Amino acid sequence: MNIPMEHGILLAAILFSIGLTGLLVRRNVIFMLLSVEVMLNAAGLAFIVAGAARGQADGQVMFIFILAMAAAEVSVGLALIIKMFKIFNSVDIDKADTMNG
Amino acid sequence: MKELLWLVVAFPFAGSLILMLIGKRLSRMACAFVGVGSILLAAVFTFIVGVGFLHNNPSSVPFNQSLWQWINVYGLTPNIAFHLDTVSLTFVFVITFVGALIHFYSAQFMWKDEGFTRFFVFMNLFVGLMLLLVLTDNLLVLYFGWEGVTLCSFLLIGFWYKDSANGYAAQKAFIVTRVGDTSMLIGLFILFMTFHTLNIQDILTAAPSTWLVSSGPAVLTAFLLLGGAIGKSAQLPLQTWLPDAMLAPSPVSALLHAATMVTAGVYLIARTHVLFELAPLVQSVMAMIGAATLLVAGLSALNQHDIKKVLAYSTISQIGYMFLALGVGAWSAAIFHFMTHAFFKALLFLGAGAIITVLGEEHNMFKMGGLRKKLPIVFWTYLIASSSLAALPFVTAGFYSKDKIIWMSYASDKGSLWLWLAALLGALLTALYTFRMVFLTFFGNSKTEPTHRPGAFITMPLVVLAVLSFAAGFIELPATMGHFTLLSDFIEKTLPAANTLHFSYATELLFQLISIATVIIGIFVAYKYYYNKPFPAAEPERNKLQAFLYNGWDFDLLYDFLFVKPLVFLSRIDKNDFIDLFYKGIESLMGALHKVLSATQNGKVRRYAMSIAIGTIITLTILLFL
Numbered sequence: 001m002n003i004p005m006e007h008g009i010l011l012a013a014i015l016f017s018i019g020l021t022g023l024l025v026r027r028n029v030i031f032m033l034l035s036v037e038v039m040l041n042a043a044g045l046a047f048i049v050a051g052a053a054r055g056q057a058d059g060q061v062m063f064i065f066i067l068a069m070a071a072a073e074v075s076v077g078l079a080l081i082i083k084m085f086k087i088f089n090s091v092d093i094d095k096a097d098t099m100n101g
Numbered sequence: 102m103k104e105l106l107w108l109v110v111a112f113p114f115a116g117s118l119i120l121m122l123i124g125k126r127l128s129r130m131a132c133a134f135v136g137v138g139s140i141l142l143a144a145v146f147t148f149i150v151g152v153g154f155l156h157n158n159p160s161s162v163p164f165n166q167s168l169w170q171w172i173n174v175y176g177l178t179p180n181i182a183f184h185l186d187t188v189s190l191t192f193v194f195v196i197t198f199v200g201a202l203i204h205f206y207s208a209q210f211m212w213k214d215e216g217f218t219r220f221f222v223f224m225n226l227f228v229g230l231m232l233l234l235v236l237t238d239n240l241l242v243l244y245f246g247w248e249g250v251t252l253c254s255f256l257l258i259g260f261w262y263k264d265s266a267n268g269y270a271a272q273k274a275f276i277v278t279r280v281g282d283t284s285m286l287i288g289l290f291i292l293f294m295t296f297h298t299l300n301i302q303d304i305l306t307a308a309p310s311t312w313l314v315s316s317g318p319a320v321l322t323a324f325l326l327l328g329g330a331i332g333k334s335a336q337l338p339l340q341t342w343l344p345d346a347m348l349a350p351s352p353v354s355a356l357l358h359a360a361t362m363v364t365a366g367v368y369l370i371a372r373t374h375v376l377f378e379l380a381p382l383v384q385s386v387m388a389m390i391g392a393a394t395l396l397v398a399g400l401s402a403l404n405q406h407d408i409k410k411v412l413a414y415s416t417i418s419q420i421g422y423m424f425l426a427l428g429v430g431a432w433s434a435a436i437f438h439f440m441t442h443a444f445f446k447a448l449l450f451l452g453a454g455a456i457i458t459v460l461g462e463e464h465n466m467f468k469m470g471g472l473r474k475k476l477p478i479v480f481w482t483y484l485i486a487s488s489s490l491a492a493l494p495f496v497t498a499g500f501y502s503k504d505k506i507i508w509m510s511y512a513s514d515k516g517s518l519w520l521w522l523a524a525l526l527g528a529l530l531t532a533l534y535t536f537r538m539v540f541l542t543f544f545g546n547s548k549t550e551p552t553h554r555p556g557a558f559i560t561m562p563l564v565v566l567a568v569l570s571f572a573a574g575f576i577e578l579p580a581t582m583g584h585f586t587l588l589s590d591f592i593e594k595t596l597p598a599a600n601t602l603h604f605s606y607a608t609e610l611l612f613q614l615i616s617i618a619t620v621i622i623g624i625f626v627a628y629k630y631y632y633n634k635p636f637p638a639a640e641p642e643r644n645k646l647q648a649f650l651y652n653g654w655d656f657d658l659l660y661d662f663l664f665v666k667p668l669v670f671l672s673r674i675d676k677n678d679f680i681d682l683f684y685k686g687i688e689s690l691m692g693a694l695h696k697v698l699s700a701t702q703n704g705k706v707r708r709y710a711m712s713i714a715i716g717t718i719i720t721l722t723i724l725l726f727l
Contacts, residue, residue: 097703099704
């Protein structure tokens with residue numbers, strides 16, 4: 001079966017929007033990290049769909065890159081969250097506004 | 102021996118410098134040792150130099166010691182050089198001896214103060230600059246010392262700088278004396294323009310042949326120098342700073358604001374007496390200022406309740422006597438009164454300081470009382486000094502010096518009955534306020550208990566000064582009482598003798614009896630109204646006239662109205678003119694831009710994400726649709 005490219009791109013756009021909305025409205029920094037993951041995967045999906053539509057492997061190569069980067073991002077992000085929790089005793093991102101200039 | 106003169110000046114400066122540089126690392130004891138020792142050495146060397154100066158020198162030829170040339174510009178070549186004659190020797194003697202006693206006293210008085218080292222840095226510096234002022238041979242170095250002692254006065258009035266009132270008092274003293282200093286500086290410019298030198302002796306020699314008596318420049322210069330002297334010596338109309346200067350520690354009041362610094366004006370006039378003799382108008386103005394000041398300050402002293410304020414106004418009043426003496430040409434009488442005044446007024450301030458300390462910082466005389474039995478040494482020494490201040494006949498130094506001024510204000514060719522009456526009324530007031538102070542402080546019921554006895558370092562200088570304020574009078578006795586003229590002979594080797602009109606002994610005796618009677622009446626009235634009277638232990642109630650006198654004739658209000666308010670008004674107008682408006686516009690524009698930019702830097706991660714998202718959407722929109 002053949003899924004039209006528009007459907008895939010549309011799904012990716014919806015996923016990206018959900019992720020972005022989550023990033024903007026959540027204050028819990030763990031959920032924000034999850035939202036960033038959703039957005040990353042939306043971007044990955046768009047690459048896959050585009051690659052499939054053109055019948056080239058480039059999209060899948062990019063997705064593997066994104067996957068590797070996401071893994072690194074999560075580990076760094078979680079480490080930062082632990083550090084942040086130690087300093088501010090909270091995972092509320094609005095509490096971490098000491099760079100207010 | 103007199104070649105050691107430079108050491109007298111060098112020791113206090115060295116003491117100040119040592120304490121300034123390494124005072125923080127020295128122990129308190131070492132600081133006291135350096136601070137007191139430097140002045141003590143200066144006193145010892147004054148004695149040695151004095152003996153060397155008088156030895157085999159019957160006519161007291163002045164001794165000049167030139168150290169080096171200070172600067173050389175356009176014919177102005179002032180030397181760092183000392184000129185020792187009988188007048189400067191008298192001043193140096195008083196400065197170093199009274200200074201040494203006061204330093205001795207301070208070592209115990211300031212012992213627990215955290216600024217102990219700082220105190221001695223300022224005090225030593227003051228003594229050094231004062232000696233420089235008195236000993237120098239040219240007016241430029243004199244002016245340097247003159248400004249230097251003003252600086253020390255500022256630093257020491259504001260010594261306890263954590264209380265803002267002290268800071269304001271220090272600024273007031275600085276600014277008010279500044280007015281006089283400016284006038285003096287202009288006088289120095291005129292002198293340099295005319296004589297092309299600032300060497301005092303050269304000017305004094307050249308002046309009579311250059312200027313005619315009462316000629317314009319002579320009168321103007323004398324007036325300007327008088328302005329400087331008035332500012333420094335707290336005479337009308339620049340006297341307002343001295344009562345406020347009483348916020349300084351008591352030893353400072355004793356040394357700077359009673360014994361030495363405030364008499365610098367007297368010294369300046371005596372030093373440049375030739376210029377004043379060329380301007381008889383200025384001299385009579387000086388006599389009138391002195392007479393007016395001694396009355397104004399005497400009446401204010403009578404209405405004070407703070408013991409140090411009484412002494413402050415009394416100092417103004419006594420320096421008024423010195424100006425009166427200078428004004429009628431009785432130079433040696435002024436120097437004589439300067440000397441006795443230095444002894445007894447320093448003693449009074451030190452005694453007041455001791456009382457204030459043992460009563461737990463109580464300044465109000467109405468809350469004292471009954472200290473006669475509890476502080477016997479302070480009482481007896483204070484009584485001797487007070488008698489000397491009030492000019493108690495025959496036994497005190499103050500009597501002989503003041504009596505001479507009162508007599509000269511009538512007998513001199515420049516004197517008059519009015520000046521004599523003012524001096525006499527002043528003597529009445531002095532006796533009255535002095536014994537009011539003594540009766541309130543030492544007699545009657547005890548209202549505040551002393552916490553401790555003053556220590557030996559505090560009482561010893563009191564005793565020495567008491568002996569001096571008793572004995573220093575006998576070096577000069579009036580014609581009617583033995584006619585002994587040691588001091589005036591000594592001084593008149595440098596300064597001319599007063600021109601007296603001829604009066605018979607009977608006249609002089611009559612005038613003296615009147616002044617003696619006046620003093621006794623004054624003491625009796627004080628006894629009648631203040632001895633053992635049950636005053637409430639609080640600030641006394643005052644009617645309008647008394648409040649007016651208490652506030653020093655409201656000179657502060659007058660100056661506030663005449664100078665401060667208009668200046669503030671003008672600067673407020675000036676602050677809002679169109680030039681400032683332009684620069685203010687730039688400033689507020691920058692402020693607004695800063696606010697916009699700093700709003701973006703709020704530290705909130707979600708806002709940053711939002712602005713990235715919005716920015717992306719806007720960019721995409723532009724790329725897609727344009």
